[in-house]
Amino acid sequence: MAEKIKLKVEKREITGKKVRFLRNRGIVPLHLFGHRLDSMALQGDAATLQKVVSRAGHTRLIELEVSGEATPRNVMVREVQKDPIKGNLIHVDLYQVNMSEKIRVEVPIVLVGESPALKIRDNMLYQDLDSLTIECLPDKMPDRIQVDISGITEAEQAIRVKDIVLPDITILNEPDLVIAKVSTRPVEVVEEAKAAAPTEASAEAAESAESEAKTEAKGEAKGETKTEKQ
Numbered sequence: 001m002a003e004k005i006k007l008k009v010e011k012r013e014i015t016g017k018k019v020r021f022l023r024n025r026g027i028v029p030l031h032l033f034g035h036r037l038d039s040m041a042l043q044g045d046a047a048t049l050q051k052v053v054s055r056a057g058h059t060r061l062i063e064l065e066v067s068g069e070a071t072p073r074n075v076m077v078r079e080v081q082k083d084p085i086k087g088n089l090i091h092v093d094l095y096q097v098n099m100s101e102k103i104r105v106e107v108p109i110v111l112v113g114e115s116p117a118l119k120i121r122d123n124m125l126y127q128d129l130d131s132l133t134i135e136c137l138p139d140k141m142p143d144r145i146q147v148d149i150s151g152i153t154e155a156e157q158a159i160r161v162k163d164i165v166l167p168d169i170t171i172l173n174e175p176d177l178v179i180a181k182v183s184t185r186p187v188e189v190v191e192e193a194k195a196a197a198p199t200e201a202s203a204e205a206a207e208s209a210e211s212e213a214k215t216e217a218k219g220e221a222k223g224e225t226k227t228e229k230q
Contacts, residue, residue: 005055005062006065007062009064028046028049029043029091029092030091032064032066034095034097037096049089050089060143061074061075061097061139077095097138098138100137101137103136107132107133108130109129109130111147111149112146112148113151123155125180128181133173134171135172137168155182156181160177
């Protein structure tokens with residue numbers, strides 16, 4: 001379990017279209033919501049919030065300190081809106097979690113280790129799944145799931161969802177789905193066909209040229225015969 005990330009914010013009075021004035025001052029509007037919780041309008045420093053969002057992603061717990069409140073809230077990033085041109089934050093939604101209730105989150109997969117099968121030049125590693133959907137208590141939520149591929153020793157061997165065991169965590173993906181697999185590099189037959197095509201065309205062109213040459217030679221021979229007879 002990774003260390004919690006802390007974030008300090010303030011309650012927001014400005015709403016609607018007027019929030020653009022906040023953004024001009026380097027302040028990002030936020031909304032906090034959750035189970036049995038009325039939505040709260042908040043605001044935070046843009047630079048600080050950018051760092052927190054980048055670090056937390058959608059899987060890390062954030063210890064949210066709201067000005068005027070004595071007890072921090074446990075939240076996670078639910079949605080992030082960015083300016084399509086500049087890329088800076090324009091709005092963030094936070095979700096307050098209940099530490100005694102399980103939540104469902106999609107967590108990224110990171111392949112680790114070295115597969116002996118990849119020492120063979122013709123073998124390639126394919127990753128079919130980039131993330132897993134899991135369910136667990138908030139304090140058991142991993143920020144990533146490491147999948148060790150060192151057990152793949154030969155081509156066509158794969159690691160499937162059912163091979164992953166995570167304590168206190170339920171994986172909701174289909175058990176037989178392939179996460180990673182080593183396969184033999186496909187033969188590029190298309191390139192061979194393309195290479196053969198010009199050769200066939202050249203042969204046809206050569207035959208055509210030879211036929212034309214013979215026709216011209218016959219014509220010249222007939223012309224010479226007629227001249228001799230005259």
